[in-house]
Amino acid sequence: MAYAMWPQVTDGMRERPKALMEGASSGPFLQLECAVQTGLNGKRVVITGASKGIGLACAIAFAAEGAHVTGLSRSEANLREAQAVLAREGYAMDVRAVDLTDAHAAEAAMTAIEAAGGIDVLVNSAGAARRYPLEELSHDVFQEALDAKYFTYMNVMAPTIRAMAQRGRGSVVNVVGQGGKQANPLHIAGGSANAALMLASVGFARAYAGKGVRVNVINPGLTRTGRVEEGLEAAVRASGRSRDELLAEQVAEIPLGRMAEPGEVAQVALFLASDLASYVTGAVVPMDGGRASVI
C-alpha cells in the first residue's frame, strides 16, 4: 500500500495524514514532503461539504497544517462521522449542519462563524448537481442544478468575502469542476452551473484583489468520491451499458491513467489558500489528469 512507501519522518519533513493517502498508488505520494511554510497554522478555515469526498480531504489537509477547521454540510450525522475520521488522525474539526441552498441559513451560519473570530480561508466543496440523460432535462432539473451547485457556493461566498474585505485579508478556493469547461451531454445543467461559478469566482477575484482577498478555482475531473457512482448511474440510464464498462471507458480517457484521489485535490486547495500562492488570484486550475489538453 502506498502509505507503507511513505518515507520515515526526519528533520525538515512531516508525515502525511494516512486518510489523505488511501487509494493512492503512485505519483505525488512517493515524493518527499519538505517543510514548506504554508502560513496556515492557526488560521481559521471554513470548508463546505466537509462531511465527505473532496471537502473531507480538505478538512484533513488543513487540520494537518495546524488550521482551526470548521466543516459544514447538511447532515449532523455525516459531520460527526467526518469528525471521527479526523480524530483518528489526531485532528479536530468544529462542525455546523446547514443546508447551503438556503441563502438565509447560509448567511446566518457564516455570520456566526465570522463573529467567533474571523474567517481567513473559505473552501467551497458542498453540493453537486446530478447528471441527467437529455430526455430527462426540464426546468426543474435546471433549477435543481443551480440550487445544488451554484447557490450552495454563492450563498456562502458573497457574505464571507465582504467580511474578509473589511478585515483586508482572506482567501477563497472554489472546487468547481472541469464539466464547466468541457460540455458533456449528461451534465448540461450542472456544467452550466460550474461555468457560472467560474465566472463569478474570477469576477470576485478581480473585484476584491485590492482589498487583500484572493479567489481561485480548482476544476477536478473524475475524482474518487461518491459523486462518481451518481454520474455512472445516469450514464447507465442513458446508454443501457454496464457501470464497469462505462467507468473503464472514462478512466481510459485520462492520460494519467487513473482518477484523482480527493487528497490530491486537497493538496492543491492548500497551496492556493496558503501564503505560497500569495500572488495567485483569479486562477482556474484544471485537475483532470491531462484529459482536456487545452490551454
Ligand SMILES: NC(=O)c1ccc[n+]([C@@H]2O[C@H](COP(=O)([O-])OP(=O)(O)OC[C@H]3O[C@@H](n4cnc5c(N)ncnc54)[C@H](OP(=O)(O)O)[C@@H]3O)[C@@H](O)[C@H]2O)c1
Ligand atoms: N468527484 C468528482 O469526480 C468531481 C469532479 C468535478 C467536480 N466535483 C465537485 O467537487 C465538489 C465536491 O464533490 P465530491 O465529489 O466531494 O462530492 P461528495 O462526496 O458528494 O460531497 C459533497 C459534499 O457536499 C455536501 N452537501 C451537498 N449538498 C449540500 C447542501 N445543500 N448544503 C450543504 N452541504 C451540502 C455533502 O454533505 P451532506 O450530504 O452531509 O450534506 C458532502 O459533504 C462538488 O461541487 C462537485 O461537483 C467533483
